[in-house]
Amino acid sequence: MNSKQILADSLEKLLMKKNLDNIQVSEIVAGTSLSRKTFYRHFKDKYDLANWYFAQFYEVTFGCITEGLTWEDALLCYLNICQEKYCVLKNAYASRDINGLRGYDIAATKKTYEKYLMIKGADINTETMRFAIDIAARGGTDMVIEWLLNGMKMEKSKLVCLLKQTLPNDILNYID
Numbered sequence: 001m002n003s004k005q006i007l008a009d010s011l012e013k014l015l016m017k018k019n020l021d022n023i024q025v026s027e028i029v030a031g032t033s034l035s036r037k038t039f040y041r042h043f044k045d046k047y048d049l050a051n052w053y054f055a056q057f058y059e060v061t062f063g064c065i066t067e068g069l070t071w072e073d074a075l076l077c078y079l080n081i082c083q084e085k086y087c088v089l090k091n092a093y094a095s096r097d098i099n100g101l102r103g104y105d106i107a108a109t110k111k112t113y114e115k116y117l118m119i120k121g122a123d124i125n126t127e128t129m130r131f132a133i134d135i136a137a138r139g140g141t142d143m144v145i146e147w148l149l150n151g152m153k154m155e156k157s158k159l160v161c162l163l164k165q166t167l168p169n170d171i172l173n174y175i176d
Contacts, residue, residue, distance in 0.1 A: 004042050006032050008053040011046070015088040020050055020095040047099035050092050054101055057081045058108055066115045071175045072160050079156040082148055093145050102145060110137035113171065120174040132168035139166070 001009075010031035014023045025046055029036050043049040061078035065071050082089055092101045113133045117124050124133065140163050147159055164175065 003034055003038055004052060006034060007039060007042065007049055008056070011049055011053060012085075012088050015050075015091045018091060020046065020092050020100065021097055045099065047095070047097055047101075047104075050095075050101050051099075051104040054092070054104060055108065057085075058105070062109070063112050066112060066119060072164065075160050075163065076156060079144070079147075079159065082144065083152055083156070086148065086152065089148055093149060102141065105145070106137050106141045109141050110134065113137060117171065117174055122170075122174050129170050132170040136167055136171050 007028060010028045011023070013031060014027055023046055025036065025039055028046060028049065029039050039049075043052065058078065061081055062074045064077070065074040069077070089101075095101060110133055113136055114124050117129070117133070123129060143163060144159070147154060164172070167175065
């Protein structure tokens with residue numbers, strides 16, 4: 001196992017119990033056989049580590065719309081991981097720091113939409129499409145976070161359906 005994964009595993013254990021904002025780098029390192037120096041060799045801070053941790057499953061779930069997985073199936077895979085990692089993500093998303101997971105999630109979702117739409121032949125550089133991508137990334141991310149933080153009461157399939165139905169038409173026209 002590499003150093004990044006060891007640090008991520010330590011962070012995951014801590015996030016099972018408390019909010020990301022309340023976790024210290026020294027606690028993350030204490031849960032490993034690694035040094036603080038090794039932590040900073042890989043990550044600039046705990047938020048950078050949390051974002052790397054998130055990216056590991058984001059890319060193999062919703063990120064896969066760029067590799068042929070349908071939008072619905074990719075989102076459902078992502079929601080399944082969210083459900084599986086509920087306690088961890090609840091405490092990570094509860095962060096109010098500007099570098100927290102929410103901002104990273106929006107940026108990753110935006111990049112995914114851009115890549116997907118380019119593959120589908122859309123001109124992502126028009127003002128209207130840039131705005132639509134931004135709305136889809138921000139709105140979709142916030143609705144998933146709200147679903148998670150409120151205890152995931154809505155059925156995942158219903159959430160997927162509602163999110164798709166409310167995508168801007170400029171994006172929806174390219175979704176299979």
